[in-house]
Amino acid sequence: MTIAREDCLATGIMTSDSRVLLFFIDGLGIGTRGPHNPFDGLSDAAPLAIFQNEPAEIPFAGILAPTDACLGIEGRPQSASGQTTILTGVNAPKIIGAHKQGFPNQALLDIIREHSIFLQLKNKGIESITFANTYTKRFFERRPRWISATTAAVEAAGLRFNVVEDLKAGRAVYHDFTNEMLIEYGEIVDVRTPELAGDVLAGIVRSHRFTLYEYFITDKIGHAQDYDAARRGLPMLARFIRAVLRNLDLTNTTMILTSDHGNIEDLSARNHTLNLVPTITWGRNAEAIASRIETLADITPAIVRTLTANATAGS
Numbered sequence: 001m002t003i004a005r006e007d008c009l010a011t012g013i014m015t016s017d018s019r020v021l022l023f024f025i026d027g028l029g030i031g032t033r034g035p036h037n038p039f040d041g042l043s044d045a046a047p048l049a050i051f052q053n054e055p056a057e058i059p060f061a062g063i064l065a066p067t068d069a070c071l072g073i074e075g076r077p078q079s080a081s082g083q084t085t086i087l088t089g090v091n092a093p094k095i096i097g098a099h100k101q102g103f104p105n106q107a108l109l110d111i112i113r114e115h116s117i118f119l120q121l122k123n124k125g126i127e128s129i130t131f132a133n134t135y136t137k138r139f140f141e142r143r144p145r146w147i148s149a150t151t152a153a154v155e156a157a158g159l160r161f162n163v164v165e166d167l168k169a170g171r172a173v174y175h176d177f178t179n180e181m182l183i184e185y186g187e188i189v190d191v192r193t194p195e196l197a198g199d200v201l202a203g204i205v206r207s208h209r210f211t212l213y214e215y216f217i218t219d220k221i222g223h224a225q226d227y228d229a230a231r232r233g234l235p236m237l238a239r240f241i242r243a244v245l246r247n248l249d250l251t252n253t254t255m256i257l258t259s260d261h262g263n264i265e266d267l268s269a270r271n272h273t274l275n276l277v278p279t280i281t282w283g284r285n286a287e288a289i290a291s292r293i294e295t296l297a298d299i300t301p302a303i304v305r306t307l308t309a310n311a312t313a314g315s
Ligand SMILES: [Zn+2]
Pocket: 026, 027, 078, 079, 080, 219, 260, 261
């Protein structure tokens, strides 16, 4: 408790202020049981192991809102349009008439640059916002031609990019939260257990009103149909999530986990799935928020509403 209070004093955030963590996982759907699904028979994967037509057992009193990622548009949901929708509250596939793979095109960038959750919160006076992920020197030296929806949203809102020095100082997390990939790239950083990474991310959440974290190895494993990697990686990701939850004050903090489309829950095909995705809410206003989420387009409005509502109104 002492640490949380010092954090608050250091950053000027009142303890009564609410906070939200949006924990985005690329390519995680609600699947059926069977040998195609790496969650089937996997222990230690709560809260991620959720199956169709079965009650979900979610630790820390989480509430599941099965969420439509298809958004009324034919075809398989894709990353660029799904992430744009999550990050803006705008039904992006409907506007561009299709699901868009990979990285945002100009039309999606325009939506992000005008409507991102970062901008919506800033426009309502909430300035204490961060994208908790870490960017490496390589990104700045050789900027990729195509950037992700999250990177576009961070840039458009004028947020600072976290770099490896921030990670070393406990102010950022790598997308591979154990840091093993960073070490392979030659960075001198310590390996983090999922528990330590969860502690770090929770600390970041405590010192901001809104924090976004993005994890996308799940989608890569799904496309590679790599069952062994899924069975190794999913329990680690689950441990990380539980550690974050254990370290948050859920009386004033909401954690929202969601995904842009299914993939890893069905390794029988390389493609994304048409399955619903799990949106899970924990903590402050968890029930009210979950009750408002039916599609990916409902997530940003729910976050903006809970962070801007009068603290005593409880909405
Ligand atoms: Zn995706």
